[in-house]
Amino acid sequence: MKTQLQNYLNRYASFSSEEIDRFYNYLTPRTFQKKEFLLKEGDICKNKFFIIDGLIRLFNIDNKGHENIIHFGIENWWTTSFESFITEKPSLLYMQALEKTTVLSINKENLEKAYQNIPKLERVFRITTENMLIAIERKNEFYTKMSSKERYDFFIKKLPSFAQRIPQYMIASYLDITPEYLSELRKG
Amino acid sequence: MKTQLQNYLNRYASFSSEEIDRFYNYLTPRTFQKKEFLLKEGDICKNKFFIIDGLIRLFNIDNKGHENIIHFGIENWWTTSFESFITEKPSLLYMQALEKTTVLSINKENLEKAYQNIPKLERVFRITTENMLIAIERKNEFYTKMSSKERYDFFIKKLPSFAQRIPQYMIASYLDITPEYLSELRKG
DNA sequence: CCTATTTCTTAAGATATCTTAATTTTTAAT
DNA sequence: ATTAAAAATTAAGATATCTTAAGAAATAGG
Secondary structure, eight states, rough: HHHHHHHHHHHHHHHHHHHHHHHHOOOEEEEEEETEEETTTSSSSSSSHHHHHHHEEEEEEOTTTTTEEEEEEEEEEEEEOHHHHHHOOOOEEEESSSOOOEEEEEEEEHHHHHHHTHHHHHHHHHHHHHHHHHHHHHHHHHHHHOOOHHHHHHHHHHHHHHHHOOOHHHHHHHHHHHHHHHHHHHHO | OOHHHHHHHTTTTTOOHHHHHHHHHOEEEEEOOOOOOEEEETTTOOOEEEEESSSEEEEEEOSOOOOEEEEEEETTEEOOOHHHHHHOOOOSSSEEEEEEEEEEEEHHHHHHHHHHHHHHHHHHHHHHHHHHHHHHHHHHHHHHHOOOHHHHHHHHHHHHHHTTTOOOHHHHHHHTOOOOHHHHHHOO
């Protein structure tokens, strides 16, 4: 795990093994079983999670009781409920493992200490947050430009192997389509 | 302008006047007239803009020729087409002043120098990027949870004075509603 | 294997929202 | 003030997508 983290961090700035060790001490490894929740609506999201391995989804439940998947997280992504983590208010989001998932988690206090201790981490998180924004910008982009059918085709074409890791009704949810309608789209 | 920037930066970390000066030297003040474009689709977005005063909109044009406003930017916000700025590929977005707008702009090269020169800036941009993410997270949130009518009412209620600065058809665009339908919603 | 659970499909009727196009109102420019 | 341009409204018909409900297929657990 430490090696994986090291490879990841060194993408963005160069860290000595000693620095990696220091950062690593702030992190707590945790494993979540399939279907287990990392976070539920109403909880205050106290951690950022670095996904070592596995798959998680971030979603909310609307007033009709429908789940809306906001994004998926896979290995080498940091994930959290940003708003809750930063404002320390109850989260509106759920975070759930879709496969057995191993993460390194860090709470706010330790993260702040780590920033003080290893300022280069500011850079890493500045960049990963930018990458997150780009991912969202792209999603919004293709949302506004495409019909349901087009979004689905695009998704399947772009991420064929990923699409096979998740049930179709979750793809539907992510693409903001009802599973029934997606089923029709696939037929026609 | 320098004072405004200083106040802004000191929200996130403490900077000496000397550091502010150093950063300020990397920045170029520019003024855009109402309706002038800061960026057009196809351009590579070479700058981040810190809005001193005024109002801009970021939007794309879909394959039906409709404008979709992604967000507005006002004083004390950094704005850019993230994807284009970071990847240095042509932007899919337009950026346009809706009022006479003064900005401080910085290009990638200078920003990178500034990061080297004043590492605390990594922190500032890490945090502003996080704030951006939160804003987007909130927008997506209220998008998935609300009908068109609800989105409009919510927007007007939350930002009554801001709503008066922009034409109704742009609010419609931002809320992903056709102007005609918004007009109906307002009536009923 | 067998059963239970989860996921996917079908189809009919409902509806929120869009399209088009014309008209009115408001705002800006000379 | 007058005209031109921009923005907002109206209304009718069209459609993409949802809802509900039921049944079929696939997958996973014991």
